[in-house]
Amino acid sequence: MTVTPLPGGARTRRRRPELASFLRSRRERITPEEVGMPPGGPRRRTPGLRREEVAQLAGVGVTWYTWLEQGRPINVSAQVLDAVARTLRLDAAEREHLYRLADVPPPPAADDEARTVPRDMRTILDGLDPLPATLVNARSDVLGWNETYAALFPTVVDAPDGERNTLWFAYTTPPCCNPILNLQEQAPEHVAVFRYRYSRHLNEPGWRELVQRLCAASPEFARLWATHDVAPPRPCDKIFHYPAVGTVATRTTSLDVTALPGTRLVVYTPVDDESRDRIAWLRAHPEAAAPPHRH
Numbered sequence: 001m002t003v004t005p006l007p008g009g010a011r012t013r014r015r016r017p018e019l020a021s022f023l024r025s026r027r028e029r030i031t032p033e034e035v036g037m038p039p040g041g042p043r044r045r046t047p048g049l050r051r052e053e054v055a056q057l058a059g060v061g062v063t064w065y066t067w068l069e070q071g072r073p074i075n076v077s078a079q080v081l082d083a084v085a086r087t088l089r090l091d092a093a094e095r096e097h098l099y100r101l102a103d104v105p106p107p108p109a110a111d112d113e114a115r116t117v118p119r120d121m122r123t124i125l126d127g128l129d130p131l132p133a134t135l136v137n138a139r140s141d142v143l144g145w146n147e148t149y150a151a152l153f154p155t156v157v158d159a160p161d162g163e164r165n166t167l168w169f170a171y172t173t174p175p176c177c178n179p180i181l182n183l184q185e186q187a188p189e190h191v192a193v194f195r196y197r198y199s200r201h202l203n204e205p206g207w208r209e210l211v212q213r214l215c216a217a218s219p220e221f222a223r224l225w226a227t228h229d230v231a232p233p234r235p236c237d238k239i240f241h242y243p244a245v246g247t248v249a250t251r252t253t254s255l256d257v258t259a260l261p262g263t264r265l266v267v268y269t270p271v272d273d274e275s276r277d278r279i280a281w282l283r284a285h286p287e288a289a290a291p292p293h294r295h
Contacts, residue, residue: 016071019101023069026088058087117144138262140166151286171218177291181239191224192231244288245278
C-alpha cells in the first residue's frame with residue numbers, strides 16, 4: 001500500500017487529525033460483546049474495540065484502517081467509509097461528520113426523509129400567513145407551503161412529483177403563464193446559487209437528473225448552466241405580475257432549518273403597502289392567480 005497525495009491539499013491535512021480522534025473515540029465506546037465478539041478477558045487494555053476488530057467487522061484491511069485512524073493521507077472511498085460507519089454504529093449526524101472529515105461527499109438522504117415536513121414546521125408555515133412562505137430542500141423541491149403561497153403559486157403546489165420544484169417552475173413555465181416579472185434579471189444569480197448547492201451533491205443521481213431535464217427543457221437554463229458561474233445564497237428581490245391585481249414586489253429571505261439539513265424556509269415579504277394589499281386580495285381569491293389557459 002502506498003501513500004498518495006490527496007485532493008483538498010491543506011484543508012484535507014487539517015481535517016485528518018480530527019478524523020483520527022473522532023474514529024478513535026467512536027471505536028472506544030463499543031464493547032466486543034455489542035458486536036458479538038468475545039469480551040477478551042481482564043488483560044484487554046483497549047476500552048472498546050481494537051483497530052483490527054473494526055477492520056475485520058468492516059471488511060477492510062487492518063493496515064488501511066490503522067493508517068486511516070492515524071490520520072495518514074490515504075485515499076478513502078464512500079463505500080469503504082460507509083462500512084466503517086456501520087461498524088462503528090454511527091447515527092446520521094455522526095455519519096455525515098465522518099464523511100466531511102474524510103473529505104468525501106456524503107451519500108444522499110433517502111427521498112422519504114428529504115420530503116417529510118415535521119409538524120412544527122407545518123405550524124411555522126401556517127403562522128407566517130399572510131406572508132407567503134414555503135419549505136424547500138437544497139434541490140429546490142417544494143416540500144410544504146402555507147395558504148398564501150398556494151394562492152400566489154397554484155402551478156407549483158398542484159404540480160406532480162418531480163415538477164414541484166421552483167427551478168422547474170421558473171424555467172419551464174411559458175412566458176404567457178409565468179408570473180415572475182424579473183426572471184431575466186434574476187436568472188444568472190438564480191442559477192449560480194443553484195450551482196453553489198449542486199457542488200455539494202455531485203455524486204447524487206437526483207441532482208444530475210434535474211439538471212439534465214432543465215437543460216433539455218429550457219435553453220435559457222442550459223445557457224446559464226454552461227457559464228459555470230457560482231454564487232452563495234442571499235436575499236433577493238422577486239417581482240411578480242398577476243392580471244387580476246397587477247405587480248407584486250417582494251423580498252425573499254431564506255432561513256436554514258437545522259433539523260432538516262439542506263432544507264430552508266423561504267419567506268416572501270412585500271416591499272410596499274400596495275404589494276401587501278394585492279397579496280391579501282389574491283389570498284382571498286386564490287383562483288385569480290391560476291394560469292388563464294393550459295398548454
